[in-house]
Amino acid sequence: MLRNSLGCMLLALLLVGCASQNTSNTDNGRYKMDKDKAPEEAPDLSHVQDAEPRYEPYSKQGNKDYEVWGQSYQVMPNAAGYSEVGMASWYGMKFHGHLTSNGEKYDMYAMSAAHKSLPLPSYVRVTNLKNNKSAIVRVNDRGPFHSTRIIDVSYAAAYKLGMLDTGTTQVRVEVIMTDSPESRAVSNSNTTKVNFYIQVFASSSKQKVTELTAPLEQKFSLKSRIEQRDDVYRLQLGPINNEDIASKMLDNIRQQGFNQSFMVRDGVPKTK
Incomplete structure (x- = not known):
């Protein structure tokens, strides 16, 4: 005690x-x-x-x-x-x-x-x-x-x-405000050939995935996208143009309770 x-x-x-x-004098101690x-x-x-x-x-x-x-x-x-x-x-x-x-x-x-x-x-x-x-x-x-x-x-x-x-x-x-390395990587993602996303959730219910979108974007300061394939909706955070930074973000996201998250490599053409 x-x-x-x-x-x-x-x-x-x-x-x-x-x-x-x-x-006042209440903090004299x-x-x-x-x-x-x-x-x-x-x-x-x-x-x-x-x-x-x-x-x-x-x-x-x-x-x-x-x-x-x-x-x-x-x-x-x-x-x-x-x-x-x-x-x-x-x-x-x-x-x-x-x-x-x-x-x-x-x-x-x-x-x-x-x-x-x-x-x-x-x-x-x-x-x-x-x-x-x-x-x-x-x-x-x-x-x-x-x-x-x-x-x-x-x-x-x-x-x-x-x-x-x-x-x-x-x-x-x-x-x-000074951007974090992660934020700089995200902001530069449209000029790179390859981007990375972190998949944090998947469900056959689009509503469940959609409800998680805004809270996770705010929590991890990342944008997101929803990928649909084989009647499954996948919530992925990104893009991030640096693999090392994406890996660190993945570790952070897993530590926050999303243990099944994994990284997705995605080819994106350069912007002219």
Whole structure:
């Protein structure tokens, strides 16, 4: 029982991640500082670089729906297309060195941020609408748990946005998506001679196959087709133009419970 209780406590701490600068004293047991503040002797941040967007699979930690201080939050299944205007704040010394919601250590001198519902990690461009300064940050934490704010940026990002003195400012937050190798292979499939599909389901009932199409496309971020042969309907995901990537996708699909899946090689003429 004691081990289970300790595990639950650790999980709760990771879910909370960061909080806004104006939180109550309920988290004093975790943080040594009572209130957040800027570092007394900060390094030169004049040459700070934006976070460099790259493809990262969403982490297993920190991407489940959660509850903080009686408020429930739902995590987006995918960040694509997200854009929002609202108030931003920044967080610094109080949280420096503590674990973020996806298990990394918060570094106030790195270009990072916290968001209540974006999947972790995500890359976003934050634009200060008061001075038009912008910064690209990597979202790896949860917060700010303040109803009027949409994002908490690191001390370094706040410096670049010109909002250290004001503490808060109105911003626009826009997600920057980077395609996975699998997605790039799919997008290039119409220019290659050979494509690969992954057959995940077959049935004599077209209705059963059709009902699975949309959920599986969304789950695995792949298009699909239904092949009919000998009164059997076959649901196949793809196309994918790289055999190695298709093989990795097949392994992933099997691990998700579709143990009978297999790869199909399909000749496709080049597009002129």
